[in-house]
Amino acid sequence: MTEHRTPLARVRGLGSAKSGTAHFWHQRLTAVANVPLTIAFVLIVIALLGRNHAFAQQILGTPLVAIVILLFIGSVTYHMRIGMQVIIEDYVHDEIAKLVLIMLNTFFAIAVALASAYAIFKLSFGV
């Protein structure tokens, strides 16, 4: 059988990295975003320490605070999903177990993100 495809076309996509540097770049992008967002989040937490429910509810529903926490949730959960995936890929070598864990990792990150974001939306818009 004659091979019409070039050697490059045949090997493209067969490497272990699959998607190139996107993973690395997103890790750094969210890492940089996490620095100011985490500082802001910690300050918000400190401001609410020992306060009663009504006060915490009111502050967390304030637009600026809510937006900062939403950004924090998004950046942090994306960052941790990528990070945990790297850990899984480093230590789990059974192909099925690896795929299952990477799936569960994604489910966990999305569940935490959505649950936290839902709470902020509820605090912001009531109901």
Added chain:
Amino acid sequence: MTGSKAPARPLSPHMQIYRWPLPMLMSILHRITGGGLYVGTLLMAWWLIATASGPNAYATFGNFINSWFGRLILFGYTWALAHHMLGGIRHLIWDTGRGFSPSEREWLSLATAIGSIGLTILLWVVAYLSIGDAQ
């Protein structure tokens, strides 16, 4: 292959053989603290959901986090956060190609270790002072 055993070649030394240099310890701590922060986001989700749910759920969360066990977890979480952030900044510096000489590596690793402990203590002092203000 006639025998099932591999020939007894010398193996290259690995982690069990080397004395652990500080950057190596900081490297694995970066991964461990990252894993801890990962699980700890459940605490953040619980706090936010409890606040959104109402006074009873908020009180339940408060009872947990104000217990000695809850505070211990939060203290560890604070250190993990500080360590992972400073370690991450160190990695960002390395990403630019700077800070790789032996003395710089050592200095950056030491700064991560001491900085994370210092930052944790500072945050808890501020936290206790601001709780005092609120009550």
